[in-house]
Amino acid sequence: MKFFFLGKVVSIFNVLSIGLLGLSSLTALAAPEAKKTLTVYTYSALTSEWGPGALLRAMFEKECNCELKYVAVDDGAALFKRIKLEGNKTKAEVALGFDSSIAADVVASKLFVDSEVTLPQNLVAPVAESLRAQLVPFDYGWLAVMYDSQKIKMPPKDMDDLLSRPEFAKQLLLEDPRTSAPGLAFLVWLDELYASKLPEQLQKLRKQTLTVSSGWTAAYGLFTKGEAPMVISYTSSELYHRVVEKKERYKAALFPAHYAVTEFGAVVKAGNQKDLARKFLKFLLAPQSQKILAEKNWMYPALNVRAIPGLNDAFVNSVQPAKALTAKAELETQKRLVNVWLNAFR
Amino acid sequence: MVLNFVPALTLFVCGIVIPVSHLLVLCFRDFSTSLSVFSQPWLWSALSFSLWQALVSALLSVLFAVIVAAVLANRKWPGRRLLMVLSSLPFALPSVLVGFAFVLAYGRSGFVARSLGFEIRVLYNAFAVIAAHVFFNLPFATRQLLDALESIPKEHIRSAKLLGMKGFLYWRIVVWPHVRITLANLFVLIFILCLSSFALVLMLGGGPQASTLEVVVYQLLRLDADLSGASVVALLQMSLLLPIVFLYRRITQSRTHWKTANVGPSAGPSAGPSADPNVDPSAERSVVGVGSVGLQSLSEVSWTMFFLGGFTLFLYALYIALPLLGLASDASKGFVSSLEFIFQSSFLDALWGSVSLAFPSAFGCMLSSWMFVRGIAVIQKQFPRLSGWGVDAVWLVMGLSPTVLTLAWIVTLSSHDVDVFGNPYPVLIFVHTLLALPLCVRTLLPSALSVHNRLDRSARSLGLLGTSRMRFVEWPEMRRPLLSAFLLAFAFSFGDVSGVLMFGGGNFRTLPLFIFELMGAYRFGPAAVASVLLALVCVSFFWISELFVGRTEERK
Numbered sequence: 001m002k003f004f005f006l007g008k009v010v011s012i013f014n015v016l017s018i019g020l021l022g023l024s025s026l027t028a029l030a031a032p033e034a035k036k037t038l039t040v041y042t043y044s045a046l047t048s049e050w051g052p053g054a055l056l057r058a059m060f061e062k063e064c065n066c067e068l069k070y071v072a073v074d075d076g077a078a079l080f081k082r083i084k085l086e087g088n089k090t091k092a093e094v095a096l097g098f099d100s101s102i103a104a105d106v107v108a109s110k111l112f113v114d115s116e117v118t119l120p121q122n123l124v125a126p127v128a129e130s131l132r133a134q135l136v137p138f139d140y141g142w143l144a145v146m147y148d149s150q151k152i153k154m155p156p157k158d159m160d161d162l163l164s165r166p167e168f169a170k171q172l173l174l175e176d177p178r179t180s181a182p183g184l185a186f187l188v189w190l191d192e193l194y195a196s197k198l199p200e201q202l203q204k205l206r207k208q209t210l211t212v213s214s215g216w217t218a219a220y221g222l223f224t225k226g227e228a229p230m231v232i233s234y235t236s237s238e239l240y241h242r243v244v245e246k247k248e249r250y251k252a253a254l255f256p257a258h259y260a261v262t263e264f265g266a267v268v269k270a271g272n273q274k275d276l277a278r279k280f281l282k283f284l285l286a287p288q289s290q291k292i293l294a295e296k297n298w299m300y301p302a303l304n305v306r307a308i309p310g311l312n313d314a315f316v317n318s319v320q321p322a323k324a325l326t327a328k329a330e331l332e333t334q335k336r337l338v339n340v341w342l343n344a345f346r
Numbered sequence: 347m348v349l350n351f352v353p354a355l356t357l358f359v360c361g362i363v364i365p366v367s368h369l370l371v372l373c374f375r376d377f378s379t380s381l382s383v384f385s386q387p388w389l390w391s392a393l394s395f396s397l398w399q400a401l402v403s404a405l406l407s408v409l410f411a412v413i414v415a416a417v418l419a420n421r422k423w424p425g426r427r428l429l430m431v432l433s434s435l436p437f438a439l440p441s442v443l444v445g446f447a448f449v450l451a452y453g454r455s456g457f458v459a460r461s462l463g464f465e466i467r468v469l470y471n472a473f474a475v476i477a478a479h480v481f482f483n484l485p486f487a488t489r490q491l492l493d494a495l496e497s498i499p500k501e502h503i504r505s506a507k508l509l510g511m512k513g514f515l516y517w518r519i520v521v522w523p524h525v526r527i528t529l530a531n532l533f534v535l536i537f538i539l540c541l542s543s544f545a546l547v548l549m550l551g552g553g554p555q556a557s558t559l560e561v562v563v564y565q566l567l568r569l570d571a572d573l574s575g576a577s578v579v580a581l582l583q584m585s586l587l588l589p590i591v592f593l594y595r596r597i598t599q600s601r602t603h604w605k606t607a608n609v610g611p612s613a614g615p616s617a618g619p620s621a622d623p624n625v626d627p628s629a630e631r632s633v634v635g636v637g638s639v640g641l642q643s644l645s646e647v648s649w650t651m652f653f654l655g656g657f658t659l660f661l662y663a664l665y666i667a668l669p670l671l672g673l674a675s676d677a678s679k680g681f682v683s684s685l686e687f688i689f690q691s692s693f694l695d696a697l698w699g700s701v702s703l704a705f706p707s708a709f710g711c712m713l714s715s716w717m718f719v720r721g722i723a724v725i726q727k728q729f730p731r732l733s734g735w736g737v738d739a740v741w742l743v744m745g746l747s748p749t750v751l752t753l754a755w756i757v758t759l760s761s762h763d764v765d766v767f768g769n770p771y772p773v774l775i776f777v778h779t780l781l782a783l784p785l786c787v788r789t790l791l792p793s794a795l796s797v798h799n800r801l802d803r804s805a806r807s808l809g810l811l812g813t814s815r816m817r818f819v820e821w822p823e824m825r826r827p828l829l830s831a832f833l834l835a836f837a838f839s840f841g842d843v844s845g846v847l848m849f850g851g852g853n854f855r856t857l858p859l860f861i862f863e864l865m866g867a868y869r870f871g872p873a874a875v876a877s878v879l880l881a882l883v884c885v886s887f888f889w890i891s892e893l894f895v896g897r898t899e900e901r902k
Contacts, residue, residue: 048863
């Protein structure tokens with residue numbers, strides 16, 4: 001009989017399972033209170049091993065004599081909603097990583113206070129005037145169609161071309177605007193371009209679409225596995241393939257105008273370390289932090305690339321779209337767009 | 347006896363009742379806005395899609411599982427153990443990986459298309475979703491059914507042969523009473539799993555026409571932070587289970603069948619000695635599980651059975667293996683450099699994180715559900731209604747949207763100033779134990795009831811109570827279902843992403859999270875290799891435990 005010890009384990013487990021909840025609260029009590037702790041809510045790609053999170057933390061902790069703690073959620077939209085749900089019980093001091101498609105909503109929520117960070121002169125990330133008081137941009141990117149140049153010799157020239165060329169039927173991978181940030185941003189882009197003609201254009205988009213994934217990861221995964229030769233991503237995806245993989249195969253199709261997605265951080269109203277939080281946002285705009293953010297997050301730095309010493313040449317030399325579209329959508333607009341989209345795709 | 351319910355009840359109260367009632371309070375605070383969800387036109391299409399795809403997936407999975415298990419049962423097919431180990435694999439894969447595996451096999455440029463030499467277009471519709479759900483659930487259903495089929499006492503089979511029973515009659519009198527509960531369990535279980543399916547549905551469904559209620563829940567939380575609306579939809583999803591659970595009770599609680607199946611043999615000559623641990627159990631004893639002793643050699647099988655059966659098994663193996671081969675072939679591109687890359691990263695930490703999460707939660711889950719089912723077995727005679735309600739509650743709880751449940755947890759805990767993010771291990775172990783509990787209870791319930799009905803009297807007469815009863819009477823009989831329950835909980839916890847994603851962040855890593863972070867950082871090659879390693883870790887773990895249980899059974 002192997003399981004003679006079972007009896008003991010069972011009784012221990014009785015105690016254990018009752019105590020588990022208590023235990024988790026104990027761990028909270030046991031945390032040392034020597035240094036100040038700054039809790040930053042952000043999205044998971046930022047805190048991953050290959051993201052900029054760890055390096056930034058090390059640098060900031062050296063400067064501030066404090067402890068930086070990340071809490072990671074799915075993405076920018078989930079981040080904002082989490083803070084909204086937690087209300088004034090939230091542990092967050094800083095929210096880092098929501099993008100321009102929901103920025104208007106973030107400001108309107110009154111959950112954040114003024115950042116008191118003067119945005120530098122050499123800032124290039126597109127930021128609407130109404131957002132400047134509360135939100136601090138830390139990087140930005142251009143939403144774009146990435147394509148596989150081995151399969152597509154003549155990439156789409158603009159949105160009309162993408163939506164109407166017959167050979168692109170079922171060649172495009174989309175993200176669902178209900179569940180993903182680039183999905184929603186793409187929809188806002190289309191709305192900015194077509195306004196009242198959006199429903200017909202969405203019908204065309206539907207013909208070009210192979211499948212709609214729940215998020216960027218699934219869509220881009222299908223793209224690299226060769227399921228379809230086009231996917232909605234950022235122009236900077238091209239830089240990743242060129243710099244890390246040394247491949248020229250995957251390219252961004254350059255349109256006359258692109259939707260610019262700026263990523264922001266903000267100081268949480270319910271937090272009680274506001275000075276430290278402001279210091280952290282300011283720190284993110286320093287050239288050395290900008291270099292890390294760009295090279296590890298695969299987005300463009302918020303500052304002019306020439307103001308950042310040592311930045312990888314690929315960023316400095318890359319061709320940028322001529323015109324930036326910076327539509328912002330309030331919650332009502334987002335909901336309306338999603339409904340229009342659902343009606344077109346059903 | 348009441349003690350038996352303590353772990354499971356604690357889990358339910360702390361894990362579900364408290365956060366869900368918290369949600370309900372939030373829900374009723376602004377009741378009118380909560381109800382505005384119902385005016386959304388897409389809600390009803392999501393509802394009907396959820397319902398029918400879950401129904402079809404569950405029906406097909408169970409149907410195919412019956413065929414495969416019937417072929418496999420009690421016969422010594424070559425590679426049988428390998429097939430069973432392989433069958434435990436899909437369940438341990440995170441659903442996005444199942445999606446990728448499917449695309450890699452049947453996609454436009456997938457494994458099948460490449461070997462056929464032309465592009466095939468079968469994915470991105472409702473049927474692809476159902477096929478993927480079958481891929482995910484069929485192997486697990488087959489394993490469970492096989493356990494049930496092989497738990498039919500040998501003396502039953504022998505008596506039936508003596509009486510010349512064949513075909514339908516044999517099936518109706520001998521087989522049906524033993525698989526009835528398992529079949530019903532599996533159907534409801536798979537139905538629930540498919541009902542709350544999410545990423546897989548969006549990925550393979552080809553568009554929002556294929557989206558489930560879980561997507562609506564997620565959307566409400568994401569777009570509107572509408573917790574009350576989301577809870578209404580979650581409750582709606584739960585209510586879809588009511589008719590199913592009702593049906594389940596009709597099937598499992600007809601008492602006449604019960605008597606012929608389980609109480610009957612306890613009066614027979616074989617039950618007495620087998621309950622006594624001091625008497626060496628003879629080969630006559632009804633072994634629960636796949637002792638290699640009782641297997642029929644293939645030479646005794648008729649030719650038609652041999653060919654038809656062999657063909658079925660071949661198709662089954664192909665269906666399971668192709669997506670896995672797709673994953674493997676994807677990983678083989680640049681394998682060495684990818685392998686180097688992930689070992690330079692925190693792969694081993696992530697592996698350790700996963701194991702130290704999955705092991706305690708699987709063990710805890712197995713023990714608490716074991717205690718729960720023995721409690722149910724005891725009270726089912728005196729309080730049939732109460733035990734019935736207890737069993738139904740387990741079902742309904744499972745139908746609650748995992749997204750809402752996890753969120754409710756976070757909101758409840760953080761409103762009580764519990765730092766869930768500081769050390770996520772206790773909370774995650776708790777959540778995984780809780781979420782896998784219905785799975786384990788389902789796995790253990792049939793054999794616990796049968797053991798109780800057959801051996802209760804003998805155990806009492808020997809004065810075996812409490813833990814010594816678990817040790818001497820139940821453990822030898824329930825060894826295999828207990829192992830299945832443990833492995834199921836282990837696989838569940840090992841493959842979980844959504845829970846880990848919500849509580850994770852910072853330095854905490856598990857293997858699936860590691861894979862997702864790799865993909866998030868464009869490292870799709872290394873991610874493919876890491877997924878194959880995840881599969882290998884699971885397979886070897888399952889293999890070792892199969893060997894362990896197999897050996898202890900042979901020794902008997």
